[in-house]
Amino acid sequence: MTGPFLLLSDKDNxxxxxxxxxxxxxxxxxxxxxxxxxxxxxxxxxxxHAIAAGETIRKYGMxxxxxTADIAAGDHVHVHNIRSAYTATHALxxxxxxxxxxxx
Amino acid sequence: MSGIQGWLRKDGRKGIRNTLxxxxxxxxxxxxxxxxxxxxxxxxxxxxxxxxxFPGCFPNEYAARMMERLCTHPNVGAVLxxxxxxxxxxxxxxxxxxxxxxxxxxxxxxxxxGGTKSTIQAGADWITxxxxxxxxxxxxxxxxxxxxxxTVCGGSDGTSGISGNPAAGKAFDLLVGEGAACIxxxxxxxxxxxxxMAERAVTTELGQLLRESVQKAxxxxxxxxxxSFAAGNAAGGLSTIEEKSLGAYVKSxxxxxxxxxxxxxxxxxGGLYLMDVVPDxxxxxxxxxxxxxxxxxxxxxxGAHLSLFVTGRGSVVGSAISPVxxxxxxxxxxxxxAEDMDVNAxxxxxxxRSIAEVGREIRDLVVAVAAGxxxxxxxxxxxxxxxxxxxxxxxxPACLPGAA
Numbered sequence: 001m002t003g004p005f006l007l008l009s010d011k012d013n014x015x016x017x018x019x020x021x022x023x024x025x026x027x028x029x030x031x032x033x034x035x036x037x038x039x040x041x042x043x044x045x046x047x048x049h050a051i052a053a054g055e056t057i058r059k060y061g062m063x064x065x066x067x068t069a070d071i072a073a074g075d076h077v078h079v080h081n082i083r084s085a086y087t088a089t090h091a092l093x094x095x096x097x098x099x100x101x102x103x104x
Numbered sequence: 105m106s107g108i109q110g111w112l113r114k115d116g117r118k119g120i121r122n123t124l125x126x127x128x129x130x131x132x133x134x135x136x137x138x139x140x141x142x143x144x145x146x147x148x149x150x151x152x153x154x155x156x157x158f159p160g161c162f163p164n165e166y167a168a169r170m171m172e173r174l175c176t177h178p179n180v181g182a183v184l185x186x187x188x189x190x191x192x193x194x195x196x197x198x199x200x201x202x203x204x205x206x207x208x209x210x211x212x213x214x215x216x217x218g219g220t221k222s223t224i225q226a227g228a229d230w231i232t233x234x235x236x237x238x239x240x241x242x243x244x245x246x247x248x249x250x251x252x253x254x255t256v257c258g259g260s261d262g263t264s265g266i267s268g269n270p271a272a273g274k275a276f277d278l279l280v281g282e283g284a285a286c287i288x289x290x291x292x293x294x295x296x297x298x299x300x301m302a303e304r305a306v307t308t309e310l311g312q313l314l315r316e317s318v319q320k321a322x323x324x325x326x327x328x329x330x331x332s333f334a335a336g337n338a339a340g341g342l343s344t345i346e347e348k349s350l351g352a353y354v355k356s357x358x359x360x361x362x363x364x365x366x367x368x369x370x371x372x373x374g375g376l377y378l379m380d381v382v383p384d385x386x387x388x389x390x391x392x393x394x395x396x397x398x399x400x401x402x403x404x405x406x407g408a409h410l411s412l413f414v415t416g417r418g419s420v421v422g423s424a425i426s427p428v429x430x431x432x433x434x435x436x437x438x439x440x441x442a443e444d445m446d447v448n449a450x451x452x453x454x455x456x457r458s459i460a461e462v463g464r465e466i467r468d469l470v471v472a473v474a475a476g477x478x479x480x481x482x483x484x485x486x487x488x489x490x491x492x493x494x495x496x497x498x499x500x501p502a503c504l505p506g507a508a
Binding site (some may be wrong): 006008016017018019041042043044045057059060062063064065077078079082083084085086087088089090091092094095096097 | 265266297300322325326329331338341346347350434453
């Protein structure tokens with residue numbers, strides 16, 4: 001376990017937040033410490049190490065998508081930088097897990 | 105001993121509830137049917153009189169078969185059909201099926217009964233006398249091995265796959281071990297899991313059919329342009345349909361997969377079954393299941409006495425006919441919606457309890473609810489129901505290898 005982040009399988013290149021993690025939190029990854037560039041809500045993912053665009057994202061030891069951009073170690077891994085190998089993901093403004101999803 | 109006293113039906117199946125359902129046969133009869141049910145609010149029969157129905161005016165074999173299965177479900181003691189009169193639904197066939205099952209049945213046709221007020225009064229009068237009649241129905245001891253349990257997840261987030269769904273899977277392992285039949289479903293949320301799932305089939309032929317059912321779902325959703333994925337799933341940390349699928353898949357547990365069924369097919373014996381909910385043939389009638397309750401209804405049509413509903417974002421729904429046990433995967437959601445949740449699987453995320461401990465709690469709650477304990481959604485009065493248009497081909501013998 002890496003602070004509030006869980007490694008679900010040794011084959012994974014993402015870690016899952018088991019609690020809300022604040023921006024600026026120092027997290028020790030295998031490649032060394034990183035600081036979170038934004039808050040990571042519970043159950044969201046960060047990169048375990050650097051991931052190149054086009055690489056397969058693995059969680060539970062299984063493929064969950066493909067990187068659409070280079071992702072640095074400790075960066076938020078989500079709809080903005082990975083895509084499905086099957087059908088496109090439908091998301092609204094609140095996909096970051098922080099926005100309220102209501103306009104007023 | 106399970107302590108469950110079931111309601112013994114003529115076909116030998118036993119129910120855990122003794123509900124009188126009021127079923128409208130077209131949207132035009134919905135209001136009248138709902139008003140009839142409303143008459144029993146704030147009476148000792150509140151909750152025992154429930155509304156179901158089919159909104160369409162065009163005929164559909166799937167809907168007709170589903171309605172027959174639902175109205176002869178072991179949890180149902182009697183049926184009142186409410187028809188406008190000119191809709192295409194075959195009300196005679198439906199009423200005959202209920203009558204043949206030994207249940208009291210009545211059909212009211214609004215166009216012949218004098219209109220809205222008269223039909224409401226006639227319906228309420230029939231229900232009052234019929235409730236007294238079905239309360240005297242025979243009871244019999246019921247074992248865990250006679251239960252059919254469904255599982256569904258809705259309002260999933262990234263916690264669902266690491267707490268609530270594995271705990272539900274553990275409960276399924278315990279229940280299958282005791283001889284119960286357990287159903288998991290939504291092949292559109294097994295995309296990416298087809299190979300690992302096929303390996304668990306009791307025969308290689310069944311394994312191939314499981315694989316093909318997911319491939320069918322993938323084609324179907326690709327045509328529609330959306331996966332089985334809601335915007336709230338993304339807000340909850342899920343990025344792709346395959347990530348959601350892997351989390352959903354674990355609620356099936358670790359038991360071998362004994363068969364592949366379609367909505368309305370009743371598992372022939374204990375074991376774990378996958379329900380294929382995606383229609384056969386070309387894409388027609390839109391999305392396979394427009395929201396979670398459509399899936400719950402399909403498992404009930406296959407005989408599910410109750411359903412396990414795992415949620416991360418926080419669904420509040422229940423169901424008509426069969427109780428829903430709500431398992432909250434996310435500890436923050438549990439605190440926010442405690443009045444709606446039966447089980448806090450968020451304890452696993454926070455390190456307070458193990459998956460095995462929560463799985464045992466779910467198993468014990470299944471038996472308690474079967475023995476009469478009310479779930480949170482039952483207590484709150486939730487009785488959601490959806491039935492829409494679909495089309496299926498019947499399953500072949502290879503789908504149920506052990507049934508012969």
